[in-house]
Amino acid sequence: MIEPRPELSKLSDYVPGKSMDEIRAKYGLTDVVKLASNENPLGPSPKAKEAYLKIVDTLHLYPRGDAPTLINALADFYGVKTSQLVLGNGSDEIIDMVGKAFIRQGDNCVGITPTFSVYKFTTLSNGAEFIGVGEGDQKTDLNKLAAAINEKTRVAFICSPNNPTGVYYTGAELKEFLDKVPSNVMVFLDEAYSEFATAEDYPRMFDMLEKYPNLLINRTFSKIYGLAGIRLGYAVSSEQVIKAMWKIKPPFDINLAAQAAAIAALSDKDHVKRTQELNAEGIKVLKPFFEGFGFKVLPTQGNFICVHIGPKAKEMVQFLEENGMIIRGLTSFGLPEHVRITLGKPEENKFLMDLVEKWVKG
Ligand SMILES: Cc1ncc(COP(=O)(O)O)c(C=O)c1O
Numbered sequence: 431m432i433e434p435r436p437e438l439s440k441l442s443d444y445v446p447g448k449s450m451d452e453i454r455a456k457y458g459l460t461d462v463v464k465l466a467s468n469e470n471p472l473g474p475s476p477k478a479k480e481a482y483l484k485i486v487d488t489l490h491l492y493p494r495g496d497a498p499t500l501i502n503a504l505a506d507f508y509g510v511k512t513s514q515l516v517l518g519n520g521s522d523e524i525i526d527m528v529g530k531a532f533i534r535q536g537d538n539c540v541g542i543t544p545t546f547s548v549y550k551f552t553t554l555s556n557g558a559e560f561i562g563v564g565e566g567d568q569k570t571d572l573n574k575l576a577a578a579i580n581e582k583t584r585v586a587f588i589c590s591p592n593n594p595t596g597v598y599y600t601g602a603e604l605k606e607f608l609d610k611v612p613s614n615v616m617v618f619l620d621e622a623y624s625e626f627a628t629a630e631d632y633p634r635m636f637d638m639l640e641k642y643p644n645l646l647i648n649r650t651f652s653k654i655y656g657l658a659g660i661r662l663g664y665a666v667s668s669e670q671v672i673k674a675m676w677k678i679k680p681p682f683d684i685n686l687a688a689q690a691a692a693i694a695a696l697s698d699k700d701h702v703k704r705t706q707e708l709n710a711e712g713i714k715v716l717k718p719f720f721e722g723f724g725f726k727v728l729p730t731q732g733n734f735i736c737v738h739i740g741p742k743a744k745e746m747v748q749f750l751e752e753n754g755m756i757i758r759g760l761t762s763f764g765l766p767e768h769v770r771i772t773l774g775k776p777e778e779n780k781f782l783m784d785l786v787e788k789w790v791k792g
Contacts, residue, residue: 482690
């Protein structure tokens with residue numbers, strides 16, 4: 431028998447949100463809405479769709495692995511050098527590349543918890559230990575994360591806005607943290623939901639890259655740009671970090687369609703604006719709705735809300751699912767009494783609210 435690496439015994443399988451097809455088949459439903467995976471309810475950027483269709487006759491060609499047009503477009507967009515950017519097959523692959531390039535067996539990584547599970551997965555799969563620091567659904571002081579760092583620490587993961595709580599960190603908080611972190615520890619700042627943040631003190635961290643070469647900013651086309659299906663994420667950091675990541679990156683993992691669609695999406699300001707407006711409307715409607723039933727809604731800067739339902743959270747998720755509404759229970763995140771709901775279109779939010787009301791009123 432071929433034995434897998436011993437690190438694999440510590441890994442549990444990733445549990446994705448349930449798909450609409452799965453729920454349709456399971457309960458014999460036709461109308462199913464999914465507000466469970468923080469996808470864009472408006473769909474892909476129309477400009478991206480157009481660009482995607484245009485490349486269809488070149489599908490027999492390999493893509494340029496270094497994606498120069500997309501890299502140039504991103505460098506222009508953020509005002510950084512092209513040598514400060516690397517792409518991944520989804521930002522999941524960015525996290526994976528950080529693991530391969532920087533995390534060694536016997537190291538540790540620290541992170542604010544509860545949070546996106548892939549940081550821990552990558553840490554464990556590279557033979558390191560993951561040290562989570564957190565206070566349930568409350569915002570955790572970054573000083574506590576700094577205190578968890580020791581001589582074996584390679585990466586500190588911070589997700590802001592955080593999945594699943596929606597919590598964010600200000601520029602002052604992040605700067606204070608960066609000042610405390612040793613320069614040989616990477617600060618992995620996951621900004622997958624940054625484009626939804628509306629807080630005045632939500633920071634533009636690109637300005638801090640020069641001062642902190644150990645800072646890496648992770649972003650994705652999956653959320654605001656509505657391109658989760660094409661798998662495209664990117665990281666911006668110092669040249670030395672980015673160089674190491676290009677070295678271990680699989681050569682053709684950013685496919686032709688992804689490159690074309692992303693370049694177009696980046697320039698689609700209208701789609702971004704419409705998505706942000708829809709998001710703001712969703713918060714305005716859903717927050718008072720849940721609070722009206724006495725449920726706590728955490729303040730969010732993302733495209734989702736985290737709601738404390740109580741001991742019956744699982745029962746509510748199940749009831750909604752049986753009636754064609756998929757949301758995310760947070761047991762696997764360590765918050766068994768909470769749910770995470772992606773903000774949808776008005777009719778989707780209404781469908782959700784009608785069902786929740788039905789469940790509450792029994
Ligand atoms: C915080 C965070 N980071 C990264 C990702 C991965 O996104 P993708 O691989 O689609 O770019 C997700 C996906 O939900 C996420 O919530």
